[in-house]
Amino acid sequence: MTVTTPLVAGNWKMNTTVEEGVKLAEAVRLGTEGLKGVEVAVLPPFTHLRPVYDEIGHSHVQLGAQDVFWETKGAFTGEVSPLMLAGWCEHALVGHSERRHILGETDREVGRKLAAALAAGLHGILAVGELEEERFAGEWVTVIDRQLHSALEFLPQPPTPGQYVIAYEPCWAIGTGRTATPEQAHEVCAHIKAWLTERTGAAPRVLYGGSVTPDNAASLFAETAIDGALVGGASLRAEQFTAIVTAAAPGARVG
Ligand code: 13P
Numbered sequence: 001m002t003v004t005t006p007l008v009a010g011n012w013k014m015n016t017t018v019e020e021g022v023k024l025a026e027a028v029r030l031g032t033e034g035l036k037g038v039e040v041a042v043l044p045p046f047t048h049l050r051p052v053y054d055e056i057g058h059s060h061v062q063l064g065a066q067d068v069f070w071e072t073k074g075a076f077t078g079e080v081s082p083l084m085l086a087g088w089c090e091h092a093l094v095g096h097s098e099r100r101h102i103l104g105e106t107d108r109e110v111g112r113k114l115a116a117a118l119a120a121g122l123h124g125i126l127a128v129g130e131l132e133e134e135r136f137a138g139e140w141v142t143v144i145d146r147q148l149h150s151a152l153e154f155l156p157q158p159p160t161p162g163q164y165v166i167a168y169e170p171c172w173a174i175g176t177g178r179t180a181t182p183e184q185a186h187e188v189c190a191h192i193k194a195w196l197t198e199r200t201g202a203a204p205r206v207l208y209g210g211s212v213t214p215d216n217a218a219s220l221f222a223e224t225a226i227d228g229a230l231v232g233g234a235s236l237r238a239e240q241f242t243a244i245v246t247a248a249a250p251g252a253r254v255g
Helices: 018-032 046-056 097-101 107-119 132-136 140-152 182-200 217-221 238-248
Strands: 007-011 039-043 061-065 091-094 123-128 164-168 206-209 228-231
Touching (some): 007 206, 018 238, 039 091, 132 140, 228 238
């Protein structure tokens, strides 16, 4: 993992059976094989992580969990510890808008999860993003700053750019087909980088997420502040996901 190579991660959410997931992972592995200058990750449901790991093995496709708990072990029924993932699963997504807004996760809980993930040596994918009404009210800066601030609050020291990425996912663009314009996405991603540079000394990669498709990927990746994508719906179709990964790769396919 480098901090300058674009990263395209597929968040499968609560989709696919184990068997379908393994097939999808295989298709992603084959479809993106030989692409240079881009990192690829899949984030299957917890039940699929080990079989998908067995399928992608030590290939170029990285593996991530869609969530993680803030404690490392104990009486926390149904939760998954970062220690259960560390060593074989590279990424842990925290703060996805569906967890914040459907499951009621707070900024504080997201911060504790990020701290636990990084402490276990996982690479964090921290999702942030404003609601539609917050954007209309001109409040996106306040919301994003608050989410970033509380996410960093529980870390013992400022994170290095290699330890995590930010995924900017405006809630109004998730699963709606209403992608942010490249200019809107760039503006927020650039703001996130400036904010983190000021507070931590350096900015990590910032991904955009929200209705990314093969049709709009290239125009988003053309923006200098956007270092890849967190893809939902289109990551469930191997050919669409592969096309998005290809759009993020600076060079042509090799071999
Ligand atoms: P969609 O690509 O389906 O809009 O989902 C984005 C997302 O939430 C990725 O985490």
